[in-house]
Amino acid sequence: MALRHAVLATLLSGEASGYELAKRFDVSVANFWHALPQQVYTELRRLEDEGLVRGRAVRQRGRPDKRVFVITRAGQRLLREFAGGVAKPSAIKDDLMVKVQAVAVADAAALADEIEARGAAARGKLADYERRAAALADPDGADLGPSLTLARGIAFERESVRWCAAAAARLRARPGAADGAR
Amino acid sequence: MALRHAVLATLLSGEASGYELAKRFDVSVANFWHALPQQVYTELRRLEDEGLVRGRAVRQRGRPDKRVFVITRAGQRLLREFAGGVAKPSAIKDDLMVKVQAVAVADAAALADEIEARGAAARGKLADYERRAAALADPDGADLGPSLTLARGIAFERESVRWCAAAAARLRARPGAADGAR
């Protein structure tokens, strides 16, 4: 049960609907956490049942109605307790790196293409994070947390862009060019 | 079922026992994947049942006997099929970053300490990866895959070291010094 902490921490930056949170988790907060929309909805329901978040319905015109959630005092207390404990080591799972590790039995050219696509995606995320970092009102005060995690995300994506370019080049330049199957 | 691909890819670099693989997954291959010993043992048994790896017993003196595993042709075929498909986006989960995001309701000094400990761990990993990268026999040929994933790990850990130092400094220098509880 760690997704709940990620959800609560995200809500510190302001209220959000399940859908908005889901998008952040699916695409962009991939900075330090990742979750699917279904997970987020399920978790929000549980958090509400336990009084850690509060939701209210918002009528919209031209769009389906939605429910936006805010963190409660009990939620903040839970977060503080979580922050007091020991953090688990970070976990990374990256299919693409597994493929790279296995390039000896795979198609290097196709892999180079995929890596370049990943590099393009990283450039997109980078731009997004930089926009958000620039938009923070008080990067050394109230927004210190988000400012630090964004700084991390920016450094990470910059590094990704660099590595993807270098890796694709090395894969294309490698000696035993054609292989693919045996 | 993606752990199996990570195990098979790791075995491309040479045979290993369950214990050895477990350590690589628990500590160091955290570079691009992460798994607990129990998972590795369970997966190895399944892979052997399916003929994707082959194990043989090795008698040892002064130590318990062990079983070392090698990848089979069928295993290589499976890896190649995996490499041919589309890679899932990478997934990161980092408790420490959740804490950082939530620093507004937490103890900033304690967090700075923990971040510095993480930085020290990153320096350790970095040294390990650099040793391994230097030990590769043919970084642009047979060892291209491991060379690229190590390069990624090295860049990542270097960035971690930098970020940890900067983040700890900013947490200690922040305006509203004492907080912790409310």
Add this chain to the structure above:
DNA sequence: GCGAGCATGTAAGTCGTTACATGATTCT
């Protein structure tokens, strides 16, 4: 004698992913 490292597993429970399900509105 005790802790650390080597070496391998099982069982129960929690978490995450995939597939299914619905429905309105806006853009092409």
Add this chain to the structure above:
DNA sequence: AGAATCATGTAACGACTTACATGCTCGC
């Protein structure tokens, strides 16, 4: 007309984590 976006969920299944279990050797 069809695709994309907004908006929210349930159910089944597969993956992962935590707790439990065993036993030997080496160094302090």
